[in-house]
Amino acid sequence: MSAGRHAARLLLALAALLIGAPVLAQSTQDLLPVTEAYKLSADPAEPGVLKLHWTIAPDYYLYRGRMKFTGGEGISLGEAQLPDGEKHHDEYLGDVETYHHTVDARIPYTAVAGTTRLTLAVQYQGCHEVDPKICYPPHTEKLDLALPAGAAAAPAAAADAGFGATLQALGGNRGAGAAGDALPAEQAFRFEALATARDRLLLRWSMPKGYYLYRDQTTLKVVDAPALQLTPAWPPGTAHHDEHYGDVTVYFDQVEVPVGVNGDLGSRRQLTLQASFQGCQQGGICYPVMSRSVTVTMGSEVAAGGSGKDAATPPAAKDPAPEPAMSLWWALLLALGGGLVLNLMPCVLPVLSIKAVSVLESGESPARARSHALMYTAGVLASFAIIGVAIVALRSAGHALGWGAQLQQPLVVAALACIMFAVGLSMSGVVQFGASLGNTGAALANRSGPAGDFFTGVLAVVVASPCTAPFMGSALAYAFAAPVAYALAVFLMLGLGLSLPFLLVGFVPSLARRLPRPGAWMETLKQVLAFPMYLTAVWLAWVLAQQRGADAIGLLLVAMVLLAMTLWWFERSRHRGLASKLLVLVLLVLTAVPLFYLGKVQRPTAAAAATPGVVAYTPARLAELRQAGTPVFVDMTADWCVTCKANEHAVLDTEAFRALLAKTGAVYMKGDWTDVNPTIAAFLQQYHSPGVPLYVVFPKGGGEGRQLPTVLTRGLVERALLDASR
Structure with missing residues (x-):
């Protein structure tokens, strides 16, 4: 079990302490040595058969499938005769059979003429099944017994250790295992x-x-x-x-x-x-x-x-897109349009709720509206500039980084979920950042400052990355392959498109005058808009579960509870002394502790169940299918990619698509980029794709794959697969 999983369970236990649940320390000092937990005795009295007997201590068990028997010099072992064990589902080994209390084994053997000693290695493994629950590593006992009179002799044969002995001499015997069974x-x-x-x-x-x-x-x-x-x-x-x-x-x-x-x-x-x-x-x-x-x-x-x-x-797929052919001006126009449409994507809408409230709060003050618009735009542009510089720098150094890649980091996903949760609590009235709560437009107008507007712009860019708006994919592909100055210009134009609606409201008085008048009704609106924030936090928690499993979700929930406690006490400590304010800092530090251990949680080892009709992407499997003349639809996706999920719901996860695959004889191959995966990153880079989704259709007769747009329609996919099957 990894250190991350131990840390996760430790923190969940600490969380239980907060509500008074006792935690009993378990010590491993009372565990028996392996040879006492499983006492092995041997009876060689019967010629040609060795009888083994294990006496198993209470609360211990042995695995049937982890027993191995290896004959020594001059000894050839037959198949061991073992009784059926108790059926058991093991967390790591799956369905297994185990033994409790005692177990006997009969091992037939033959000895080379002239052999006087019955030597063999017996390997076994078992576990302690009550707290502290641990499994011993595989243990090997070497037996050296006198051969009984009349033991059957095998035909003369080479009685050396062969290949296994050579490997042990070169690589070192690990002290456990059947070296004679090792492959070349x-x-x-x-x-x-x-x-x-x-x-x-x-x-x-x-x-x-x-x-x-x-x-x-x-x-x-x-x-x-x-x-x-x-x-x-x-x-x-x-x-x-x-x-x-x-x-x-x-x-x-x-x-x-x-x-x-x-x-x-x-x-x-x-x-x-x-x-x-x-x-x-x-x-x-x-x-x-x-x-x-x-x-x-x-x-x-x-x-x-x-x-x-x-x-x-057979030949591998050639690089289908050497350099972007579009002009800089066309790329900038597509980037502006993509950034503008990005405002309508579901991942951006929750953050726009914050901005909508702040714009309404500005009331009839033109200066206030311009300040909101400019600081929000500054946050958006600064974030896009940082992303552009980071991507250009890392790619020039040979690293693969794509649009939305920050959501491959579980710690980033968890931090964003906490931020969305905190913003939702603020909009629900649990805590107020800035001036005190008021019921009139004047009080509302004074609540958010320039820093809040700037941060809202930053947050909009961070949560926008799982979405790819129409026109945006081509512009990003150009930026990822263009010179540095051109690439940065494209990223800044994306930011300008994202912030354009609020710039227009801030600088066009006629538009500002069409906004509703601020008033007490806005407090209700603000509380209603908190719920998209909570839903976004839930979505991010789901993404985290796909990446790191239940332990990570447990740590995230502990962090959220501590964060809620921090904000609650922050609001209560406004008019209290220094000690109350110091307690806020203590609670904030405690909130960060689960997030620290969350970064150490490893990906769950159990493989996910295969989806019927879907082949997992590997370069080798793709090459095999292409060599066989099979058309292939490759789908590179991620759980945090909203555009990917929309395409799956509308086109790919439908009976019509499955019928189309059957009609054309095509194979649906999917690559999951939810977590860091260098193999998929290499495929994305091969097609100069800035990230996911990426759809490539490989034709039946060979040749280059056809890259589809990031937003799919049924007609587009049908035409591509029909062409590929001809």
Whole structure:
């Protein structure tokens, strides 16, 4: 269990203390040593059969499927005969069988002629099932017993440890596991390299079940061009405590790593890549450091390094969009229109509630209306400028960052949820920031200052990022590929479009005069507009649940309760002494503590259930489908992307779309960018997409994929799939 999950549960326990729930400390000091919890005895009296017996202490159990038996020198073991265990669903291992109290095993064996000792390794694993609930690591006992008279001898055969002994000598015996069952290194760790663009590679390691790869024991270099620098973007792995390396990150099953190639490639069409890496068999041996060399034709081929030889597979998709063809002026016009339409998107509307109230509060004062408009615009433009500079800087350094990428960070999502919750409490009247509450237009007009208007503009930009308005996608794509000055101009024009309605209200008196007169009725309106804020906080909490699961939601709820307590006491302490105001600071610090631990919560390890009719995106699977001549509809999406969800509801998650897939023989492939995913980021970068949604339709006969607009219609998708199936 990760440190983040421990921290999450600790903080939830602390929250329970606030309402008086006692928390009992549990100590692991009373746990039995593994050999006392599971006492193993052996009976070799019967020739050809070894009987094993475990006496299991109360409140402990053994896993049936975690037992392994390995014969020593001159001993060949048959299949172990074990009784059926009790059915049990394990949090990590799934459906398993377990034993309580006692268990007996019978293991048939044969011995090579001349063998005098019955030697074998017995591996087993079990858990303590009451508090403190822990599982022991796999434990191995070496047995050395006298062979009974008349034990059957096997035909003469080589009685050496073979490949397993060699691996143990080279990589070190882990003290647990059946080394003789270990696969050769070429089969245990298959290595491939795919060129996805002129300056980008995708590396892939594939391991059978029970094998893992170390992240930090991997080095990469270009053999025939040492001046080139390789920058891998490793995806999140599995936290693992290693007896040699300490706390490390490892990968099971398969890992795909996008790699940037930095430097002057010149006229080179091929690169020879050397990868050195190390991995282990879970509960078994560790392999020595392995090196594989592969030759990759940049932008066109796959090289397989399973045995250190080159092996080409069908061509990869070519880069479909080298440079944006539109002019700067056209991009600026699209950006202005996209920013203007962004005001109507559902993710921006809650923040516009704040701005609408502040504009109404300005009443008949032209100076006040202009101040609101200018400070709000300043906040919007400053935020867009910072986003533009950050994206340009990170992309020039070889990192992938897209529109809305900040919502891939769980801490940002949680902080935004708390901000929306706090704004909602303010609009509901729980707390007032600024002047005291009044019932007249004069009191309302004095409540918000320039800083509040500026912050509202910043908040509008932050929450606008999950939305992509029509015209906006093309403008952002231009900005992501254009020179720095042009890119910043596009981002600033997006900001101008977003703030344009309020600029018009502030600087066109005839429009301002059409606004309702301020009065006591506005307090009711303000309280009503608090509910979109609460709904936005709920939506952000849902996004967080998709990213980090129930532990993160528990921490967020604790933070929200503490935040509500902070704001409540802040309002009560206005006319109190210094001690009351210091308590506000203490409560504010306590509010930040759950958010701090939330950043340490890891993504849930359990895989989500597959959606019927949807294939998860991987470059390898896409290449296989294209090689087979299958049309493919690729959908890059994210849970925080409002435009993605709207397209799914209107077009993609419908019976008509599923019928269209069946009619055209197309495969629906989906990539989830809710969390950081370098593989999907590489695909987005390949198509010069500023973020999600990205829709690409690959035709049946091969060739380049067709990129669709970010806002879909049924007719548009139908035409694209019919064309792709011809």
